[in-house]
Amino acid sequence: MSASNERLIDSAIALAVVTAFLYASGTARFGGYTSTLKLDVNMLDRNFHQTLYIGFLTAFPPALLVLAILFIAFLFYSYLALPSVIDWMRGNIRAKRRYVRIRKCLMGKRKDIFIEERAKHYTNFIGACIFTLVVALIALVHIERVGVKDAEKIITKLENGEYRPSDFIEVNIDGEVKHLLYLGCGSRNCAAIDPEAGEVTYFPQRVHSYIFALNKKSQPVRRD
Missing domain, CATH: 2.30.30 (SH3 type barrels.)
Structure with a gap:
């Protein structure tokens, strides 16, 4: 398979994953809202585009906040912290040797053969998938809670006559x-x-x- 076909497949998979997450976000928020108000979801069923749009509006602000935090962190790391550490090690032989010892302690001294690299690649891939699923689950729980809060505001309004x-x-x-x-x-x-x-x-x-x-x-x- 050519590199262009692989990139096309990767892009299609990424688009499908994002669409599925937005749809799940819209469903989670609407589900939290309707369950709190004890509304019949079958009577108030929404089409795909409505659910996707609500999911986008719900997931966009926290996603933008996370990206902004990551941008600031990597900006500080790449432009301030990392150049300072590299300049310090260039002028300090003891610091450079200490860095090499720490790296060998963490990464190991021996070089992995192909079968070991492939096994570690699969392990890292599975770990990344588990981490992604856990983060997505936490995000959906938070989004459902947003729908619950929307419903609780209406209940408070009804109870207080506001x-x-x-x-x-x-x-x-x-x-x-x-x-x-x-x-x-x-x-x-x-x-x-x-x-x-x-x-x-x-x-x-x-x-x-x-x-x-x-x-x-x-x-x-x-x-x-």
């Missing part, structure tokens, strides 16, 4: 117009709750209205 007119939607159910507190929507259905009775209602995504709070500075000019 909802606003813009939080309500007007839904026509069986000919009866109800003003309900919006909870969320899926691909086909939405969910809302009556804050007084605590009753959750599922309804299809048809025509519904809600009150949007506007801070009007002046009255609109009426044209006859």
Whole structure:
């Protein structure tokens, strides 16, 4: 297999892994939200693009933070720490010999043959996979917790009566117009709750209205 084909396969695998993680992130956050509010996930099922988008919005900020920390750390290491250590060892024979002894102690004196290098390569690869899976699991648990916190905010709002007119939607159910507190929507259905009775209602995504709070500075000019 040529090098170009190997790079193409590696890129496809990386894209598939990133897509799977974003999808899992969106599912984890929505799952934490719906489970805390005791909503039916089957009624509020979301399509692939919705889940992927929510996963991207959820995973992007912490990923950017980690990359920023790594960038600062490697910037300090490559431009300050490493050049200083190299310059110090160049002018100090004892320090250079001490570094060689420490390296031999850690890496060993003998040179590995091909079969040993291949075995160690497999070991390192498996270890990297385990580490990646553990980090991904921790990240998904954290993302699910974010969805739980979103739901807990709504529960606190309901318990304290801190909802606003813009939080309500007007839904026509069986000919009866109800003003309900919006909870969320899926691909086909939405969910809302009556804050007084605590009753959750599922309804299809048809025509519904809600009150949007506007801070009007002046009255609109009426044209006859």
